[in-house]
Amino acid sequence: MIIAIASGKGGVGKTTVSVNAAVLLSFLGRTILVDGDVALPNVHVHLNFNPSVALPEVLKGEVSLEEAIYEMRFKVGKKETTLHVLLSSGPLEKIELDGFPEIVKKLERDYDFVIVDVAAGLNKYALLPLMASEKIYVVVNPERASIEDGKKVTMVASSIGKEVSGVIVNRYRGERDLVELAQKEISENLAGIVRESKLVKKAWEIGKPFVVAFPSSAVSKDVAKLAKNIAGIKTEIKKYGKLKYFLRLA
Template sequence: MGDGRVIAVAGAKGGVGKTTTAINLGVALAHAGQTVAVVELDLAMANIVDFLQFEPERTLHDVLSGTAPTTEALYPIDDRMHVLPSGTELAEFNAINVAALAPVIRSLRPAYDFVLLDTAAGVSPETIYPLRLADEVLIVSTPRVASIRDGKKTIELAHRVNGEVMGVVFVRAGTGRAPPPERLATFLETDLIGAVPEDETVAAAQDMSQPICLFDPDSPAATAYQEIADSLVLGDTADDGDDDAVLGRGGVADLQNAEAIAKSAAKADPDGMDGATKPLESDALTTGDPDDNGFEFVKRKGE
């Protein structure tokens, strides 16, 4: 127990698998013997309860508004794995609440080995702040252009707020004609943490409101999440340097900074950060194989 490693599960595109990854990585880490809290920070589109079988009476909203202690909003999902749901009222999230997030996460740190932050899509203070609040940022993307472009944007944002990007997990891998995950990670200039294959069991598990790692631990997707969790535990390179007293790398004072960055990012380039993703439009990701179109530029439904 203790000195939790705070990981923001992030990626600017919606529907790419962030919540699925946060929950299942949480269960898989618990199976690997770790204690885990998954904190839902998808404020406008809170939906973690749809993935799990529980109806929270207390949520992060109550915690941030001071009407409930954090412990009352933590729900056991599996042995050693708790979830803190954000609650839909958080659509009316404001700056004061964002500031209150830091001490909440800080209070979880000594109680868990891992604290996973399930973040929202888009570019806003709510998405930027966790990038700084966390020790490490785990990018989630599908192997498709729009998702990777937004993943790149999230990496840039993380760097702008001095967040540490640990690498990328590709979800729904192995579909279409995307280049291999290793190549996509190289394009993103980050480490490949894992690839979770497209797996219809994910939807079946979701229909039963269960994490796939509990519903069918031997399924391809669950196996992939377990491998990622095991590698996180074994290669535990978390920096337990001298900043123990400080929460992550950021503080409340950075909030205004996050707002300014969100504004400038949105203004600078609505389709991508300062042209940083331009190579995607070229042949930067082709494999060199004449039969390989490199990329399927067709958007999937729901992406």
């Protein structure tokens, strides 16, 4: 299954969500994370790994797809998992994405979950990955402007004959009314709520996904629920209020 993680604008934590969800999805099935933003890639930074060859070289026909796929091992708590990654290494001045749909279709034959971290915004680098995906999830922050930006993704998806599969509210601090607004404007399916947490920054500083660095934290449990929902395992997402949020900070 090809799954796009998208956002109307940058800065909402889309790549953070993509990386951490992909790590936990790898426990539920064979998973590859693809950095679909060839112009301003960021996944390799989150993984603290610089590839010698990457997606742009595959698109230009300089290397085979197999040569650009890397295997990463993670230990989450006491369990180990393998996540495959196809990274981008830009920034690049010019790159054509025409071959991207064919690449992810090939990956779909070998993987249960192909997670595509789509370029933020609605530019040409976002369109083809959206077109190639079977499911589209939109990441927003619990803010009206962010929700309005996310709504634009649904409009673009509709214009290419796609529907948004769910909305992911990131950096949640108890704003239930804004979660409901996101469901109304973007998708009724609330795929996940990922709380605001200082541990996200701490994990970034040590160069690890936070689900690896802090597997028992509340924010990691939020992503575990998200991963299950993406995988089709129904999990209840609770919209707790501000008081409960502050009592559960972690």
